[in-house]
Amino acid sequence: MTDLNYDKSLHLKELIPQSAIDEIEQWILKYPAERKRPPIMPALKVVQEHNGNYLTTEMMQAVAEYLDVPHVAVYEVATFYTMFNLNEMGKHVLSVCTNLSCSLRGSDKVVEHLQNRLNIKLGETTKDGVFTIKEVECMAACGGAPMLEVDKVYHENLTEEKIDKILSDIAAQHMPAKEEDNNGK
């Protein structure tokens, strides 16, 4: 930590490709040079994208060292935002908002329905690795509560039928191309 000669950026450079490092460098430039913490969020985002949609402790530490901030500062950010995944995720993450507006509009039913349909609990991944259900905080779509997000698409005013449709659409994507998926992994 205090060895001034040790190149702290090395660890991260080993973990992700140079293109990703360049991307992080671009983000760092956008913030005042003396402020070290703002780039934590974009850096984690870049790293997560390069690691199959989740972060490991080692990666968070590497990001901390790269940005010269305490390890725990990175853990704080990564655990605060629900967009950062700290465990291996399924191909499709169903992010269900359970915050106030959605909760008032029946998000608990959405969660229950999803759990029954997929036979997993919140935070779990189906055995085939296709679905993960995740509880997230407000995604700024209160007007369409209850809502969920999957693959960067918002689905609002959810009903059981709508949810079934979402699930079957995704399942349909996977049925014929199952082998391909395995290769892609």
Added chain:
Amino acid sequence: MGKVNIEIDGKKLVADVGSMIIEVADDADIYIPRFCYHKKLSVAANCRMCMVDVSNLPKAVPACATPVADGMVIQTQTPKAVDAQKSVMEFLLINHPLDCPVCDQGGECELQDLSVGYGEDVSRYVEGKRVVKDKDLGPLISTDMTRCIHCTRCVRFGQEIVGIREMGATGRGEHVEIGTYIESTMDSEVSANIIDLCPVGALTAKPSRYKARAWELRESPSIAAHDCLGSNVNVHHRRGEIIRVVPRENEAINEVWLSDRDRFSYQALTDGKRLLQPKIKKNGQWESCDWQTALNFAMTEMKRIIGASNGDNFGAIIGNNSTTEESYLAQKILRGLGCNNIDFRTRRRDFSADDKGNVRSGLNFPLQDLEHMDATLLVAGDLRHEQPLATLRVRKSTGFGKAMAINPFDGEYNFRLSHEIQPEPHLLANEFACVLSAVAAKKDDAISAEIKEWLSGVEHNKVHSEMADELIAGEQTCILLGVYAQEHPQAETINWLGEQVAKLTDSKWGYMTQGCNAAGNKLAGAVPNQSEVGGRATLGKNAKQMLNEGLKGYLIHNCEPDVESLWSEQALENFNNAECVIALTSYDDGRMLDYANVMLPIAGNFETSGTFINIEGIWQSFAAAVAAPGDVRPAWKILRVLGNLFELNGFDYESSIQIRDELREKYEVSGDKKVSRKMPEVLCSSEKFEAPRESLGLYRVDPMVRRAEALQKTPKASTHPISISRVKT
């Protein structure tokens, strides 16, 4: 700074512009409830307990985060303020467990106290409470994280005061947890301060867990004994047993903090293997005896050896943490018997200044000034491990100033260095001389021809030159020599260099010393070259000579030279070969059992009265907090009786205060004799020496710390392992 007039609860006050309401109220003794606010930490304003009613503002505002403005009228007791405080308390108690009866904090808990004032009798919440898994923070701090109210004082302490942020708030909303995220122990040497900071029972002291209730404890002020700052502490004890040690506020020395070493060392006294009765070794077997027998034995042996050799073949080694009174009496006895072989400096190599008069040990400026320095040059100082609280001050100064270091080892710093030089150990003085040379080049007119001559051939480079620039440019600057500098074979050269560089750059300078009472021991005359307060004495043998030459008899007081001195191997061998080793010790273990012939049980720190003189020269006297167990006696009483047994004059003290006053009177007559250092002879590198890193290590410094169980279990202790177990069995 401008002033504004404000009014709190009808009291008219004048406050500095920019200060917060809570600071002004605290100064005026008006209590505002709070959890997250702490005067030494930044304002977080996240507990919202300190709501007050400010006229013209529609809602109650947090007193910790609202700056005062001219004409502000603040009420702390109006319905608006009290309602806000009560609501906050209700929120805080939603998830806080009702386990006060089994909580260590119970009775001294800020949440408990305030809930009496602001809480309701019955909770309106029937939902289940949040449960948080406890974190393992190591052997010093125990956690009950379910009790945490997220005030973040511990987080801010790490970030702002220590500079090593280990704790953080992870998660969000309901799921926020305070912790280290991944299992890791707290690694800092001042970590346990978060126990004091924690307003609830989430962080409590592990060694004293479940030992006592706060209201059963009695409090006695005392002085910590493990570094040269002399931190002020309160000893909490119950029925004669020390339960814990906590810091006592003293802004000039330890502020409100305490190092872990000073806090937990008491365990050696409560849980260590104590020597409870005098013992004499007969035919290789230890036999307990009464005081009379033991003291007579010691006296006869001392008389015999000293008498037979004209005082030449006997020597006394005094521990670093002995009180000034003990040192004074020990040297008084020895000199009374015509023996000048007494020393406490078992980790010194350079005694070349011993015949050049008295120079006071320590800092030549107030410790507090360390935090105002524009530039600080550390020379061979491992502050974090030697004076953990001094490093917090230096760190504060790096907020605006620069810190630089010339250290022959991989120093661990909790602040950023602007310049660092890492010379080989034997080239330390040369490297420091380069700085003087750089200074000399810039201050050519102020430098004497003699020094110019001395410096001829010393070349400085860019780094030296920049260091010199910083020292010259800064308004307040200092040069701080660490303990390691005093262990160096060229310690006196380094000291002289420190003095010269300071003089030329208009800096302050000083050096840190080993143990807690180096200044006191020296002043008391526990050195071979001078008696008390710098009085003349025939030059005796110093610690290095005594430990290496092999004397016939030794008196070892409150130390283990076979462990902590620079010549531990030689010391062990010579002790084993000596005819008689008289050991004044608190413990009945270690290699002392092999080499000693008589062991006299002395009271430990907190069990004896005495005086420590700290690095600044402040005399800090303390009374015994608890009585020593068994037949153990305070060392000053033992030495007094011994003095009388020898039929020496002037050993009729009735209290340690009389001893101190006698010394103090002499000191006031003689004053601080400051002899300026003489220029050392030609600068040449000392012989290359093997071990580059010879500091004793954080938790190895003295017999007491080495026996403090919890400290020995910390990761810091294992990085410098040492065996105190016996070689032979």
